Amino acid sequence: MKLLLDTANLADIRYFNTYYPIEGATTNPTILSKEGGNVLELLSSIRAIIGHKKELHVQVTETVCDKMVEEAEAIVAFLGPKTVVKIPITDEGLRATAILAKRGIDVTVTAVLTAAQAMLAANAGAAYVAPYVSRQENLCADGVGTVAEIVKILDSSNVQTKVLAASFKTAKEVLDVAVVGCHTATVSAGTMRNLLSHTTTDTSIARFAEDWKKAFGDVTLLGLLKNK
Numbered sequence: 001m002k003l004l005l006d007t008a009n010l011a012d013i014r015y016f017n018t019y020y021p022i023e024g025a026t027t028n029p030t031i032l033s034k035e036g037g038n039v040l041e042l043l044s045s046i047r048a049i050i051g052h053k054k055e056l057h058v059q060v061t062e063t064v065c066d067k068m069v070e071e072a073e074a075i076v077a078f079l080g081p082k083t084v085v086k087i088p089i090t091d092e093g094l095r096a097t098a099i100l101a102k103r104g105i106d107v108t109v110t111a112v113l114t115a116a117q118a119m120l121a122a123n124a125g126a127a128y129v130a131p132y133v134s135r136q137e138n139l140c141a142d143g144v145g146t147v148a149e150i151v152k153i154l155d156s157s158n159v160q161t162k163v164l165a166a167s168f169k170t171a172k173e174v175l176d177v178a179v180v181g182c183h184t185a186t187v188s189a190g191t192m193r194n195l196l197s198h199t200t201t202d203t204s205i206a207r208f209a210e211d212w213k214k215a216f217g218d219v220t221l222l223g224l225l226k227n228k
C-alpha cells in the first residue's frame with residue numbers, strides 16, 4: 001500500500017520526504033489552516049520539497065461546480081504536474097469531478113464515509129476516493145470494513161479509481177486497511193512514525209552495537225574494509 005503524508009507542515013514534509021518512502025503529500029483547508037500565513041507560498045514550498053514526481057493533493061474551497069472547475073484548473077496551473085485536486089463528495093462535486101476527469105485533471109473525491117459515495121465518485125471519474133477511517137471508527141462504525149467494501153467494488157469494476165484511505169488516528173488502523181487491499185493511505189507525521197517505531201527494535205539495535213563493541217572495539221566494518 002502506497003503512503004502519503006497528510007500535512008502541510010514543511011519541516012515534517014522535508015523530514016519524511018528524505019527518510020520515508022512516501023509518494024507525496026495531502027492537504028485540506030483544515031490542514032492548511034494549522035500552518036497559517038501565505039497559503040500560496042506554503043503550497044509552492046511543499047511542491048519545491050517533494051518535486052514534480054510526487055503527488056500534491058490540494059482541496060478546492062469553492063462549492064459550486066463551475067467555480068470548483070475553474071479553481072481546480074488554477075490550482076493545477078499553479079502547482080504543475082502531479083497535482084491532484086481534492087473535491088468533497090457533493091452533487092456539485094460529482095459534476096465537477098466528471099468535467100475535470102474529461103479534461104485530464106486527477107481528482108481525489110474526499111470526505112467519503114460510505115461505499116455508496118465511493119461508487120458514485122468512481123463512476124464520475126475520480127482518480128482516488130478518500131474514505132475517512134477514524135471518523136467512522138469514532139462513531140462505532142466500521143471504517144476499515146468500509147474501505148474493504150470500496151476496494152472490492154473498485155477492483156471488480158471497470159474503473160481506474162484507487163482508494164486513498166484517510167483520517168487515521170492509529171497505526172493499527174493503517175495496517176488494517178493495508179490488509180484488506182487498500183491501494184493508498186495518507187497519514188499524519190505522528191502515525192507515520194508509529195508505523196516504524198518499536199521498543200524491541202530499539203533494544204535489538206542497541207544490543208548489536210554493544211556486542212560488536214565488546215568483541216571488536218570502536219572500529220566499524222566499513223573501517224576494517226577500507227584499511228584491509
Ligand code: G3P
Pocket residue numbers: 006026027028132134135166167168186
Ligand atoms: O486528509 C484529510 C483527512 O485525513 C482527515 O483527517 O484527522 O481530520 O479526520 P482527520
